[in-house]
Amino acid sequence: MTITASLAPPPTAQLPLSRSLALGLAGAVAFGAAAGLGHGAAAILRGAWMSPALFVGGALLALPPLYLASSWSGSRSSAEELVSGVADVLGRTGVILLGLSAPAAFFSATLRTPSAWALLLAAVVSVGAAAVRSVSVRALSEGLAAAWIWSAFAVALGVRLLVALAHHLPLTVTR
Amino acid sequence: MNADAALPFPAVPAVPAATVVAPRETSFTPPPPVDLPPGPVARLELLLRDPDGFLSGLDRATASPDGGVVIASLTRTLLGAVVVGAGLFGSVIGAHRGGLQVLYCTVKVPLILLITLVVCAAPFVAFARAARLPLGAREVVALALASCARFALVLLGLAPFVWLMEGWSLGYHRVILAVVGVCVVAGTGAGRLLFSGLARSGPSGTRVGLAFVAVFALVGAQTSWILRPFVVRPRTEQVPFVRSLEGDFLGALGTTTRSAMDPRIDIPSAPLVRTVRSAPSAADVPCEGSSCD
Numbered sequence: 001m002t003i004t005a006s007l008a009p010p011p012t013a014q015l016p017l018s019r020s021l022a023l024g025l026a027g028a029v030a031f032g033a034a035a036g037l038g039h040g041a042a043a044i045l046r047g048a049w050m051s052p053a054l055f056v057g058g059a060l061l062a063l064p065p066l067y068l069a070s071s072w073s074g075s076r077s078s079a080e081e082l083v084s085g086v087a088d089v090l091g092r093t094g095v096i097l098l099g100l101s102a103p104a105a106f107f108s109a110t111l112r113t114p115s116a117w118a119l120l121l122a123a124v125v126s127v128g129a130a131a132v133r134s135v136s137v138r139a140l141s142e143g144l145a146a147a148w149i150w151s152a153f154a155v156a157l158g159v160r161l162l163v164a165l166a167h168h169l170p171l172t173v174t175r
Numbered sequence: 176m177n178a179d180a181a182l183p184f185p186a187v188p189a190v191p192a193a194t195v196v197a198p199r200e201t202s203f204t205p206p207p208p209v210d211l212p213p214g215p216v217a218r219l220e221l222l223l224r225d226p227d228g229f230l231s232g233l234d235r236a237t238a239s240p241d242g243g244v245v246i247a248s249l250t251r252t253l254l255g256a257v258v259v260g261a262g263l264f265g266s267v268i269g270a271h272r273g274g275l276q277v278l279y280c281t282v283k284v285p286l287i288l289l290i291t292l293v294v295c296a297a298p299f300v301a302f303a304r305a306a307r308l309p310l311g312a313r314e315v316v317a318l319a320l321a322s323c324a325r326f327a328l329v330l331l332g333l334a335p336f337v338w339l340m341e342g343w344s345l346g347y348h349r350v351i352l353a354v355v356g357v358c359v360v361a362g363t364g365a366g367r368l369l370f371s372g373l374a375r376s377g378p379s380g381t382r383v384g385l386a387f388v389a390v391f392a393l394v395g396a397q398t399s400w401i402l403r404p405f406v407v408r409p410r411t412e413q414v415p416f417v418r419s420l421e422g423d424f425l426g427a428l429g430t431t432t433r434s435a436m437d438p439r440i441d442i443p444s445a446p447l448v449r450t451v452r453s454a455p456s457a458a459d460v461p462c463e464g465s466s467c468d
Contacts, residue, residue, distance in 0.1 A: 092304075092305040093305070095301045095304050095305045096298075096301050096302060096305045098297070098301055099297045099298035099299070099300060099301020099302065099304075099305075100297075100298050100301070100390075101297070102294050102295075102296075102297040102298065103294055103295065103298060103390060103393070103394050106294045106394060106397070107393075107394075107397060110397060110400075110401050110420060111397060111423055112420055112421070113422060113423045113426065115423045115425060115426070119393065
């Protein structure tokens with residue numbers, strides 16, 4: 001299709017590791033801060049550390065089991081390649097979170113019902129699930145069982161992190 | 176489609192001129208690339224009637240050396256369509272109440288689309304980047320704006336239906352449901368353009384389109400909520416330009432649906448108190464809750 005040829009395409013190659021990590025971190029910080037925007041400075045600060053704790057922390061915690069699952073499933077990816085792949089997915093997740101910062105700020109400022117909790121949770125879960133799927137497809141394509149097991153572990157890890165951070169959530173519902 | 180173009184045409188045996196019918200090879204060739212027509216009306220007609228042709232024209236415009244000028248002119252046309260189409264639809268909604276509300280709605284309905292587009296532009300570009308679609312920010316925004324313009328044009332086309340519903344005095348809640356239904360139809364038309372445009376860019380285009388639609392629908396619903404009221408009950412005395420922040424769209428839609436099903440029930444969304452009336456009548460208690468919009 002001509003549209004693909006005509007539009008200055010963004011680079012499809014992987015970003016350098018440091019840039020991917022920085023992008024993931026920046027996106028998570030921006031999203032968390034935006035989610036707390038309508039609830040005061042304290043909520044902004046809470047969001048700004050909790051969101052990276054969830055996304056970047058979750059990626060770090062899920063990395064060792066990913067390496068095990070990858071090696072047990074017969075993959076020949078080296079540890080360096082796995083780290084690089086996870087960092088790339090983290091960078092792309094950061095881009096998505098950066099983009100979602102605008103709607104997050106909008107909802108934070110205008111939505112003051114318990115639906116705000118549900119919406120924030122849905123956004124975090126959707127982005128997290130997409131990231132887990134992306135890593136799984138990329139790193140564990142040779143072993144379906146390993147992919148499922150690691151994905152289940154990563155989801156459980158995300159839930160555990162969410163629960164641990166829940167009492168710090170930036171939203172305080174004012175009615 | 177390009178692969179199709181490389182296929183040799185089947186050999187056609189020579190036949191007498193009198194028996195020649197319509198050439199069949201047209202079904203094997205892709206439609207020729209179309210330039211965007213020069214006039215704004217012709218462009219909008221292409222957008223409404225032939226989304227694929229419009230996207231093809233958009234491709235060619237972005238590929239051409241003077242693409243920036245064409246895109247700028249197209250952007251003005253699309254913005255005009257959003258303002259006029261959604262504005263006229265808004266005036267029909269406002270006519271349910273009449274008076275100043277006609278003007279308010281004429282301003283507010285286009286604002287819903289434009290505010291939503293502004294809020295959603297960043298996530299749209301981010302989704303396209305993260306999915307590695309070969310689309311730049313300008314093209315993503317142009318596609319989203321074109322979808323909004325198609326949405327507004329369909330709203331304009333269905334405005335008489337809403338007017339008819341208002342004329343039948345079907346009641347406040349049913350008129351709201353009619354407006355929501357019309358928006359769903361218009362959204363389907365806009366979605367077709369959006370998904371076609373994204374699907375042309377790669378296999379992950381459909382997933383990106385779903386993410387676009389989810390974010391746009393949520394932000395659009397919230398924008399329409401904060402800019403309410405639109406349909407106002409006739410007995411409401413003072414109609415503000417916008418109401419204070421309270422409740423949310425989904426809660427109010429649930430209330431409206433329940434009220435439309437059972438006219439004896441009026442459930443203000445905040446506070447959550449059920450009031451059961453003895454019979455539907457025009458002498459109901461004045462509506463104070465946020466569901467009265």
